[in-house]
Amino acid sequence: MEEYGFFLSFNGLEDLFRLPVNPETLEIKESGDSKSYTIVGLGEINAIAYPKLTEITIDSVFPAQHYPFVVVGKKGQNRLLRPFEYVLMIQKWMKSRRPIRFVLSGVSLKGEREDSSAPNDFALNMAASIESFSWKLSAGTSGDIEYSLSLKKYVFYQASPVKIVKGEAKTEPKRASDKTAPKTYTMKAGDNLWSIAKKILGDGQKYKVIQKLNGIKDSELKKLPIGKVLKLP
Template identity: 90%
Template sequence: MEEYGFFLSFNELEDLFRLPVNPETLEIKESGDSKSYTIVDLGEINAIAYPKLTEITLESIFPAQHYPFVLVRSEGPNRLLRPFEYVEMIQKWMKSRRPIRFVLSGVSLKGEREDSSVPNDLALNMAMSIESFTWKLSAGTSGDVEYSLSLKKYVFYQASPVKIVKGQVKAEPKRASDKAAPKTYTMKAGDSLWSIAKKVLGDGQKYKVIQKLNGIKDSELKKLPIGKVLKLP
């Protein structure tokens, strides 16, 4: 048996939950950014531009009890959370100013919704920013939280290093990731500040930034011990 589930995750699955109650409707907005101009002796023309970022709106509830229509289990690692746990998690994501990941997926069910919290065949998987989150407690709902969540597609962007090959400029593509950059690094055998800067910051020349941040003297550069924890910019 299969059904569709809505999943929200943050920081490469550091946080993940399935919406306990599927929205009645999923509103997806796709629009262009064309502009019209009036040309002498020709009239109005339409200049087609790149499409705008996809917008998604979800409206549902975070239930305070395990109703028959709730899609997650009542206990266990994928248990139904308290309504305010969902609210606080979304608020935490918004304060991080980092994108989340929205997944609409087919879910295989075995027995008593054994796998109901695990995405199966992906139908939609998109990095998104949280544009707005409104929620309220309604009288007579036993503590259920009604909410509306507005998301907008997030496009990863960063400066890319380039190489000159036979007179042609070639950019080195980097894999986009919604995982937060590490704040510390523990030195291992064979490490140097240059190799750490190359690995973590993408540029070995930035070793001086790490050196200054950690108050390391030039005379100490070749004597850094294995296991030393370095702060990263």
């Protein structure tokens, strides 16, 4: 089996770390949401519904030193942090009420299956909410922290603008992102409030919201200077 790694990131890789010790097992829960009904003359039936959100449980340790089983390096971005640094980062993410991203990569099952046509690699990349995080200091382990982290798949949702084309309603799909929307925008050459609203808010018609928020008069709309910092809703 090749080397594999578990990664957690937040706000479009603003924060990122690899789990320093790979968990011995990774519990992934997939369940349905079917409901049973009793029909007169037929008995009990089962109505199959959409599956519930995937749940993942990780049990491992944040080590206080470089043991032989630690999988991160000593220098650079992928370095071993102090145990409490990991704890504080996860607590900060929970307080933000924003999803994180969980990535499992590099697993190779080559040689472990008789069916050579079966896929050899497995990877998982999903946005997730932190449902619970518990940790404890282990006695006699020089400051190591044992932890349990429970995640649930996060599905991005938002209202989409609807356009009527030849009597048919069509929605404009928006790309999901786990990055926090910016609070300000600095104007560049060729910018106007409509193009900014389209690019940042996904709807050019929302330029009036930006105009009102920044106290811009109608007579100033065509005279906004390059470099002007605009507050965003």
